[in-house]
Each structure stands twice: as structure tokens, then as C-alpha cells.
Amino acid sequence: MTNPTAIIPGFLFYAYLTAMRKEKVGHIQHNTLVLQVSGQFTLETSGQTVTMRKGEMLLISKNQLAQITKGPLPGEDYETVVITLQEDQLRKIALEDGLEVQEKYAGPPNVLIPVNDFLKGYFQSIVPYVRNPSEDITEAMGILKVKEGVKLLLLAMPQLRNLLFDFSEPYKIDLERFMLSNFHFNVPLEKFARLTGRSLAGFKRDFQRIFGTAPRQWLQEKRLTEARYLIEKKNKKPAAIYLDLGFESLSHFSHAFKKRFGKTPTEWAPGKTA
Incomplete structure (x- = not known):
């Protein structure tokens, strides 16, 4: 390669x-x-x-x-x-x-x-x-x-x-729908803001109003909740999903998962005990 x-x-x-x-x-x-x-x-x-x-x-x-x-x-x-x-x-x-x-x-x-x-x-x-x-x-x-x-x-x-040849700036789009569809992409908040047609300050302000929390906290919670669902209900292996959910490394994912749910992703799998 x-x-x-x-x-x-x-x-x-x-x-x-x-x-x-x-x-x-x-x-x-x-x-x-x-x-x-x-x-x-x-x-x-x-x-x-x-x-x-x-x-x-x-x-x-x-x-x-x-x-x-x-x-x-x-x-x-x-x-x-x-x-x-x-x-x-x-x-x-x-x-x-x-x-x-x-x-x-x-x-x-x-x-x-x-x-x-x-x-x-x-x-x-x-x-x-x-x-x-x-x-x-x-x-x-x-x-x-x-x-x-x-x-x-x-x-x-x-x-x-x-x-x-459309050189116009992205127009302001439905932030809630966009974030629910794209939360798993590991990109800076500035990119999310641009893609929804907002300044960073406007993005944070609208995000707080819609979701009731800050973007970084929401993204972490959403990704971890999705991970728990995939492991528990779909029998997915942690190593097979962490990149798809926006985590940079398996160790980072495991640490965040255990901190949130009290068990590592592997321990959370069906049939496993702590």
C-alpha cells in the first residue's frame, strides 16, 4: 500500500x-x-x-x-x-x-x-x-x-x-437535523458551523437553544449512547465501531465509555460481567 x-x-x-x-x-x-x-x-x-x-x-x-x-x-x-x-x-x-x-x-x-x-x-x-x-x-x-x-x-x-459554479456561501440549514445525521464525524466545531451556514458563535448559540447543552458535551454523549446501543443490541465489537463514531483511538473510546457508563465497552457486551 x-x-x-x-x-x-x-x-x-x-x-x-x-x-x-x-x-x-x-x-x-x-x-x-x-x-x-x-x-x-x-x-x-x-x-x-x-x-x-x-x-x-x-x-x-x-x-x-x-x-x-x-x-x-x-x-x-x-x-x-x-x-x-x-x-x-x-x-x-x-x-x-x-x-x-x-x-x-x-x-x-x-x-x-x-x-x-x-x-x-x-x-x-x-x-x-x-x-x-x-x-x-x-x-x-x-x-x-x-x-x-x-x-x-x-x-x-x-x-x-x-x-x-455555485460560489455562494452555505445557507443556514436545519441544525438539529444536520447534527443528528452527522454527529459521528470527528471534525472541529468550526466545520460544523460552516456546514450549517453559521459563524462559530452563532452555531454555539443555536445549538444551546435547540439541544439545551454545549456542542462538545452533546457530541460526546450522543456518540457514547450510540456506542452502547451498537454493542448491547447489535453485538458490535468496540474495535469495529470506535472510528465510525468519531473517536480517535480505541483507548480514548474505552476510557470515555467507562467514565460514562461504569464499565468498559468490552464489559458492556451481552453476556459479559464487570
Whole structure:
């Protein structure tokens, strides 16, 4: 297994795996195009699960909390190319081509792109860059490949213009619904605030009004209560759930669980005694 390599800083990345790995991605800041070379890629958000395999493409929209599972398949390792469509580059493309948002995008935030001959050709043109990261590739070339990818996306799905070129700030959304769906993501309060369209002070104020407690206390209690339910009712192993519930280590999870419930997670499992 090798870590992703930046081919062009901020633009192209390469990843290779021989065993399945689940990653707690957290906050996806930029619109992102994922090209699946081989293996299987699964993206999970609070409202959507998308899986793709060899030869498929996925556009992931910005300002989301998500988890990614990567893994090889029989007869093939895992390889993927990730192109980060950063907002400053999208703004330049919009200015150069006179592109404007026609209406608010109302489709799914994560879109499997139907592959046509043009996108197949683009896909094939990207692979040599990731297979030869030591070659002298200029930043200008990377920018050209990003522009090419964006234009081919719009050719395949013109409605994506309203997703890619929406530069407005996140509007104020239902904080209660958002937190109940996303409490398990281990991200700073500042990220939760931004994703709900609030300043940090406004987020804390609204949170206190809705839940009657401070965000950090609520998050800890919610995660521990969910852990107890999964262990007690679903027979889940502590080692299998602590990352999914936003804890950074098994030891931290066990300590917090025992402090809250008087037993370690293992002792709480059905059939166990203290």
C-alpha cells in the first residue's frame, strides 16, 4: 500500500491498495472528481451511498461530511485518481468561458457520471500522469487537464454547471437535523458551523437553544449512547465501531465509555460481567 501522491499540487493524486481500508474523510472542502482505475470505491454521507468500480467516474460536491471505503476486487488492486476542482480554478474557468449559475442545483450532491467516448479518452489521458509521477509535469499542464475535465463534465451533463459554479456561501440549514445525521464525524466545531451556514458563535448559540447543552458535551454523549446501543443490541465489537463514531483511538473510546457508563465497552457486551 502506498499513500496518495500529489502529481500536480492540489490537482492530481494517486492511490494504491492491496487490502480494504475505511477512511473517515470528514469535511470534503472542494468539488472533487474521482476516476476509478481499478478496485471498488464507496462514498457514504448522511443521505447518500455511492459505489463505483473500474472505469466509472464520480463527482463529489463540496461542503459535505463523508466516509470512504476503498478496496481491491478479485483479480485487481485498488487504483484511483482524484482531481480536486478548487474554487479559484473554477472561478477562472467561469470567467474565461462566461459561465454562470442559471438556477440553484437541486440534484444529488454526489453524481455518477455517464461515461462517453470523450470522457473515456480523458480518463486514458490521465492515467499516464499517475503511473509516472517522477516525470517533469508542469503546473500549467495540470491546470489544462482540470479545465479539460470540467468542460467534458458539462458536455456530458450540462446541469452540473449549477453545481460546479455555485460560489455562494452555505445557507443556514436545519441544525438539529444536520447534527443528528452527522454527529459521528470527528471534525472541529468550526466545520460544523460552516456546514450549517453559521459563524462559530452563532452555531454555539443555536445549538444551546435547540439541544439545551454545549456542542462538545452533546457530541460526546450522543456518540457514547450510540456506542452502547451498537454493542448491547447489535453485538458490535468496540474495535469495529470506535472510528465510525468519531473517536480517535480505541483507548480514548474505552476510557470515555467507562467514565460514562461504569464499565468498559468490552464489559458492556451481552453476556459479559464487570
